[in-house]
Amino acid sequence: MHREEVTGVVLAGGRGSRMGGVDKGLQNFNGVPLALHTLLRLQVQVGEAMVNANRNLAAYESFGVPVWPDALPDFAGPLAGFLAGLEQSQTEWVVTVPCDTPMFPADLVERLGEAAEREDAEIAMASAKEADGQLRTQPVFCLLRRDLLESLVQFTHGGGRKIDAWTAQHRTVVVPFDRPGDDPQAFFNANTLAELRQLERR
Numbered sequence: 001m002h003r004e005e006v007t008g009v010v011l012a013g014g015r016g017s018r019m020g021g022v023d024k025g026l027q028n029f030n031g032v033p034l035a036l037h038t039l040l041r042l043q044v045q046v047g048e049a050m051v052n053a054n055r056n057l058a059a060y061e062s063f064g065v066p067v068w069p070d071a072l073p074d075f076a077g078p079l080a081g082f083l084a085g086l087e088q089s090q091t092e093w094v095v096t097v098p099c100d101t102p103m104f105p106a107d108l109v110e111r112l113g114e115a116a117e118r119e120d121a122e123i124a125m126a127s128a129k130e131a132d133g134q135l136r137t138q139p140v141f142c143l144l145r146r147d148l149l150e151s152l153v154q155f156t157h158g159g160g161r162k163i164d165a166w167t168a169q170h171r172t173v174v175v176p177f178d179r180p181g182d183d184p185q186a187f188f189n190a191n192t193l194a195e196l197r198q199l200e201r202r
């Protein structure tokens with residue numbers, strides 16, 4: 001898969017409740033807004049990029065890529081960001097990355113894309129070992145065919161909110177990021193300010 005066929009979506013539309021309700025993507029990470037750090041890491045892996053955010057849109061617009069809020073009301077969760085990405089992208093594929101996981105793999109899109117093509121899948125989702133050593137899916141790191149838009153519209157308008165419940169309806173390949181040489185902490189995410197400070201020190 002060529003990177004030009006993929007639009008990257010930085011998911012920054014959450015409530016940030018565990019951070020005290022702040023706009024997580026605008027919190028500083030080594031002096032750079034967290035969502036900008038994420039965007040820069042993603043942009044080199046994709047052809048186009050956008051940010052999905054629901055607050056402080058002008059601040060996100062200063063990053064220089066299109067910014068799209070959720071079309072669904074009331075912070076419906078990450079699937080609302082998937083939906084915004086599928087609606088606004090023009091490429092055959094869309095990849096989502098949350099704004100709060102700054103060390104995500106530099107070869108994320110390449111490996112998701114390679115697996116999707118090899119398995120003729122409609123969705124490729126990352127999995128990685130968590131702190132307890134167990135391999136778990138990382139559902140917000142998801143490569144999606146754009147023609148899944150209609151399916152996701154139906155699912156979300158029917159009240160569906162769980163990523164796994166939706167992806168289970170489609171040919172999905174899970175891609176483990178636990179090869180030798182992979183950073184075992186690549187998928188650590190900052191849900192609190194303390195976790196963000198810990199990630200900065202790495």
Ligand SMILES: Nc1nc2c(ncn2[C@@H]2O[C@H](COP(=O)(O)OP(=O)(O)OP(=O)(O)O)[C@@H](O)[C@H]2O)c(=O)[nH]1
Pocket residue numbers: 011012013014015016017018019024052053070074075076077078079080081082097098099100140191
């Ligand atoms: N578009 C959109 N994205 C969301 C929404 N809720 C969560 N996300 C995104 O999904 C990803 C994972 O969410 P969480 O880690 O739970 O982040 P959060 O909701 O901002 O934080 P908490 O309120 O503490 O759970 C982050 O990238 C969020 O920005 C939402 O309602 N809309």
Ligand SMILES: [Mg+2]
Pocket residue numbers: 014015
């Ligand atoms: Mg949340």
